[in-house]
Amino acid sequence: MTTERETRQLLTELLRNFYGRNWVSGTGGGICGPADGGGLLLAPTGVHKERVRADDFFTVDPADGSIVGRPPNESLRPSECNSIFCLAARERGARSVVHSHALSAVLAGDLARGADHVAIRDLEMLKGIRGVANRDVHLLPVIRNTPREPELVDQITRVLDDPRFAATFAIVVADHGAYIWGDDVMEAKRHAEVYHFLFEATVARADRARVDPSAPPRP
Ligand SMILES: [Zn+2]
Numbered sequence: 624m625t626t627e628r629e630t631r632q633l634l635t636e637l638l639r640n641f642y643g644r645n646w647v648s649g650t651g652g653g654i655c656g657p658a659d660g661g662g663l664l665l666a667p668t669g670v671h672k673e674r675v676r677a678d679d680f681f682t683v684d685p686a687d688g689s690i691v692g693r694p695p696n697e698s699l700r701p702s703e704c705n706s707i708f709c710l711a712a713r714e715r716g717a718r719s720v721v722h723s724h725a726l727s728a729v730l731a732g733d734l735a736r737g738a739d740h741v742a743i744r745d746l747e748m749l750k751g752i753r754g755v756a757n758r759d760v761h762l763l764p765v766i767r768n769t770p771r772e773p774e775l776v777d778q779i780t781r782v783l784d785d786p787r788f789a790a791t792f793a794i795v796v797a798d799h800g801a802y803i804w805g806d807d808v809m810e811a812k813r814h815a816e817v818y819h820f821l822f823e824a825t826v827a828r829a830d831r832a833r834v835d836p837s838a839p840p841r842p
Pocket residue numbers: 651652722724772799800
């Protein structure tokens with residue numbers, strides 16, 4: 624049984640790790656995880672993510688995003704991801720969500736070329752996504768960016784309601800990054816690692832197909 628204190632420590636550890644991978648650079652990106660009593664622990668906004676401490680998390684009620692617990696540091700503000708994290712919690716039962724600003728997520732979004740998804744196929748790593756097999760064609764939803772993060776909620780609601788995207792644990796926001804979730808912090812971590820690999824592999828294959836027309840066709 625993981626205590627909330629341990630979850631807070633784990634989230635700070637992951638933010639440092641993700642910073643090292645350039646997923647949450649420039650104070651961008653974020654993370655949430657389960658709090659005691661059914662709430663979500665939410666990292667603060669506008670801070671260097673590798674320096675977030677265990678006491679710096681807000682606690683929000685996923686039913687409506689209301690703040691039910693604040694960090695002792697009164698200068699901190701809750702992440703703009705709040706409404707999106709709560710939406711994933713309500714619609715998909717996500718207890719942990721990673722928001723990445725990785726370059727690979729942006730470049731993967733470019734492959735949609737205005738369509739609403741990118742098809743990912745022929746990669747063993749697909750098996751790292753719960754319920755997905757390596758022979759599956761996995762549809763990665765891609766939505767348009769908006770001036771403010773909470774304005775993404777309408778598009779994300781439509782994706783989560785779309786049966787074509789029932790198998791996904793990630794949504795790419797074009798020109799911006801990705802939201803990736805799981806049942807708990809460690810599943811969200813695994814899915815984040817798997818999806819970033821899939822982004823990188825799909826982008827690299829598309830590049831190769833462009834310079835070498837004899838390479839197998841890719842999305
Ligand atoms: Zn963002």
